[in-house]
Amino acid sequence: MESKDDLHVFDWTIEETKGANTWHTSPEKVLGHLRASTTAKNNAISLGNNTTTFAPKPKPSSYRTIPVDVKVGLGEPAEFRCGVSEGSQNLIFTFYSSHGNYTLTCPNGKMEDISQALYGSCEVKNGELVAIWTLKGTSYSDNNARVVCQQSNNPDECVAVLHVYGADDTEDDLDGIVKE
Known part of the structure; x- marks a missing residue:
């Protein structure tokens, strides 16, 4: 189950979810608050106990x-x-x-x-x-x-x-x- 403070990355924009509210924020703002290392090879950024993944663009259905x-x-x-x-x-x-x-x-x-x-x-x-x-x-x-x-x-x-x-x-x- 996701906590209300989880961050998610979709198409290189960051979507933050708190309760029922969802909004977008810039990657620069999030990167400025990172406390841990970035592992680009795994497409993930560690945020303490949370992990933010970079989702690839979805495959067009056709x-x-x-x-x-x-x-x-x-x-x-x-x-x-x-x-x-x-x-x-x-x-x-x-x-x-x-x-x-x-x-x-x-x-x-x-x-x-x-x-x-x-x-x-x-x-x-x-x-x-x-x-x-x-x-x-x-x-x-x-x-x-x-x-x-x-x-x-x-x-x-x-x-x-x-x-x-x-x-x-x-x-x-x-x-x-x-x-x-």
């Missing part, structure tokens, strides 16, 4: 597979997937990068001309239509590339970002840094 952020080492491959039920009319998966923007439309597998290092494909498996972008080898210029998955008849879209780090970097160094 998507069965949503793309997730990918962290890879320099030169490693990266893959993004997005899927909807097989009966869906279409799935549009766009890759945005410093090298250009490329769109993959499924189920037909129609795609624009793409670079040799980027490969797009569509597959139907277990009742799901899946669009896949594969980057065969990453470079620093691929850092912060993003994918957007959407359907033409649905305003909901899913977004994910690529983070590339090198031998001198750690995964924690990626936040807010763009290497060229």
Whole structure:
């Protein structure tokens, strides 16, 4: 059972519940009052006896597979997937990068001309239509590339970002840094 002083985080805003009243407050106000450490890897902030969790954005109901952020080492491959039920009319998966923007439309597998290092494909498996972008080898210029998955008849879209780090970097160094 939740106490009346529990804090909850939804979509990176903080909702505080006291009795029957609920209101939103800024993360800065809460962070200013933290007494314990933040553990970003566990998506939680410890507030004494309470724990505040960062809830991921809810999956739009029409998507069965949503793309997730990918962290890879320099030169490693990266893959993004997005899927909807097989009966869906279409799935549009766009890759945005410093090298250009490329769109993959499924189920037909129609795609624009793409670079040799980027490969797009569509597959139907277990009742799901899946669009896949594969980057065969990453470079620093691929850092912060993003994918957007959407359907033409649905305003909901899913977004994910690529983070590339090198031998001198750690995964924690990626936040807010763009290497060229």
